[in-house]
């Protein structure tokens with residue numbers, strides 16, 4: 699199947715120039731498994747993309763945290779996919795729950811963004827996930843399936859898509875999903891892709907987990923068969939991120 703382990707660090711709206719330089723220095727000095735074993739992608743705020751690109755080791759990649767839904771133009775405050783391509787930024791995170799919730803990004807809008815970003819040559823980390831209320835009402839799979847469907851309806855090639863399952867109740871709360879809870883949804887998403895897209899896409903698309911991932915809990919999560927990596931928030935700003943990258947070896951030694 700060859701789903702290379704993927705560890706993303708979403709820095710969100712954090713950091714000063716000095717702090718960013720410090721994080722990059724830590725990453726550059728870290729001894730981590732080779733590129734054949736793990737793909738590492740860090741996602742600084744837009745304003746630091748060029749700085750990080752200039753300093754970061756070449757075996758790590760960079761993602762923007764968002765981009766505009768269509769071609770750039772008169773859209774004050776937005777950053778277009780074309781601009782990211784122009785800067786040499788390979789990845790973009792789209793549909794993060796903070797944007798879905800705080801900025802009211804709806805499923806269709808996120809689907810349009812994913813399709814446009816892919817059409818411009820970007821790779822996409824597409825986020826899905828349920829709220830606590832939705833989980834408690836038993837609609838987790840329906841919610842993540844609807845979010846995934848809005849993407850599937852608009853794209854035909856999944857090669858450059860990584861799906862990030864991030865339960866909203868686990869983000870920034872220290873309340874991590876149990877390995878069994880993560881595995882259940884990841885397996886459900888893979889089955890959904892199998893039934894609604896294709897067996898090949900289901901087998902080859904990486905489904906990564908996000909929500910209070912730490913150096914302490916990453917190994918157990920990484921051991922789950924359908925967990926292909928992580929999207930890390932808070933811990934990606936700390937040296938602990940290196941331990942999370944190293945959890946890739948749980949997979950390669952399995």
Ligand SMILES: O=C(CO)COP(=O)(O)O
Nearest residue numbers: 708869870909910931932
């Ligand atoms: O939202 C996340 C990554 O995109 C997860 O954030 P935390 O790791 O801080 O819970």
